[in-house]
Amino acid sequence: MLSTRVATLSQRLWSLWLLDKQLDRVIKSTCLQVSKRYATRAATAKQEIDISQYPPERIRNFSIIAHIDHGKSTLADRLLEQTGVISKTSKNKQVLDKLKVERERGITVKAQSASMFYEYKGMKYLMNLIDTPGHVDFNYEVSRSLAACQGTILLVDAAQGIQAQTVANFYLAFGEGLQVIPMLNKVDLPTAEPERAAQQIESTFEIDSSKILHISAKSGIGVDQVLPAVIENILPPEGSIDQPFKALLFDTWYDKYVGVVCLMAIKEGIIRRGDRIVSSHSKTKYEVTEVGIMYPDPKPTTSLQVGQVGYIICNMKSVSEAHVGDTFYKEKHPVDPLPGFVPAKSMVFAGVFPLDADEFSKLDESIQKLTLNDSSVSVHKETSAALGQGWRLGFLGTLHMDVFRQRLEEEYNANILITAPTVPYKIKYRDGTVKFIKTPADFPDGTTMQEYVESTMEPFVLATMIFPEEYLGQMLELCTTHRGEIQNHTFIDESRVMLTCRLPMSDIVTDFFDKLKSKSQGFASFDYEDAGYDDSQLVKMEVLLNGEPVDALAAVMHKSNVVTVGRDIAKRLKEVIRRQLFDIIIQTAANGKIVARETVKQLRKNVTAKCYGGDITRKMKLLNKQKEGKKRMKKFGKVELPQEAFLGILSSKKD
């Protein structure tokens, strides 16, 4: 007996000793890794590279624009490999998609730049590449990036041909006066039809199809001709090193080690560490502590001079001081500011609230930090009777909103509830005042409407759709059911149609895109631009739970949709609200009249009821799952509402 105990004890001591040794090893190796990382940072910080031998004529600043998924980031990888910036390993995929959300979703959200050195016909060139997002919601990133370039590669998937965003991006670049070099990508695909795609480019953009390069960014076919084409076709930047320093700030971000980083296009003169610069916008003075290029990570240089694109770190306290579009100059040599950029216009608004009211300050800080890195989000504090204190955030579109939500949750561990997106409505009162309504709860109700309101207006967009001819009938019908006004339809080749239509923005925000995809079996592509406000007969729809209006569920809609949407909202809420210990009456009402009514019958829900016997682990699993589900619930009086109740209700069934 005693001997068994001694044996067990010695065995335990042995395992403890082993564990101690293992821990020791882990701690040592972690310390080594950390000190190595710091040593590398310190070493690279000291190594400044000299790029002063690149005058404007040996610089090319260019971007890659394309429809979503046509291969911009893959081409950027190949060019970086070709010029030795990154090594050819399978790990180096879409290296310019640096955000976690970009890697997870496989989309570019933020434009990124990278410099490369390239030798052509015995001359060395400094090539600055800007990879841009493809999705319409991030067009603001594209237009800002284009201001730092003299030309752009328009990449078109040889199997898909030109798509709606190819057209939109082409006109964006064309409008900026940039040289556009079209290239057909994915020619390695068995489904590629390069001749057909080239014809589409010729007929739509009046570009000679014989001049289009055929490449495969994935396999590398033709990629060696890309940089020579850029050098031959894109003009070098203008300006002189002898002029006073002038730079355009076109992007900015916060780095936790070095603080605010400003990405600038140097339009005139030269800048070095130690120089003092001034912001034209705020007249604040800063001392430059580091200048450099993105390689693709920041790499310090001895200077940045006319024509170059690089980063500047100065003693800026927060990114809010860095106004994208601002012009910087040297303290002793003031200059006229560059035209800058039209500020981003929020097209979609949503309420964001902490699930736990105690987390308000933490969430406030997280939202501030995240908006510093994404200046296109507008922020206003808001209080909802149902949800408490929160914010009304403005986004460029619903994908932008979703990416922001994901970043808040993943990068800042935020626990939030987000309301259904809405567009900004305009109200003209009889006394001549005009008010923008960004929160449906603030929209006037029936009596105020009758007494004080002269007219209501909603925003419209000009939408471009490209799809195979056989879907034309369905696409026309879809536009009409969404109050669309067809403007034009043309054939871009013998079987593909380009349709333009004026549509209410509110329909784009809800379900138009999903329906377009399903009705065209995924073959239609879509893009839109702002088309101003128009008069519209709008009505506020309220949702009542057990007789109590829930302001966060209110919605604004066109008069003609009240009955269909009102019924649909009530039905959808019935589907997502879990049964509770009492009946829940759901009602929708507009202009003081009840439109629809549904009841969620009471039920005592025992999630473990199906687990007969004593399988405790399974029971615990189910209970934890239920707990997890509860995290996303918000209480209204006695009724608990899940997140889906806020987001899903507006996708009405207009077909």
Ligand SMILES: Nc1nc2c(ncn2[C@@H]2O[C@H](COP(=O)(O)OP(=O)(O)OP(=O)(O)O)[C@@H](O)[C@H]2O)c(=O)[nH]1
């Ligand atoms: N077969 C083939 N696939 C390619 C080629 N180029 C890119 N792809 C694939 O196409 C998909 C999209 O490529 P990306 O480079 O992410 O496209 P993107 O245009 O940067 O996408 P967004 O940034 O989301 O607009 C990826 O799965 C790539 O591997 C090519 O030349 N041939």
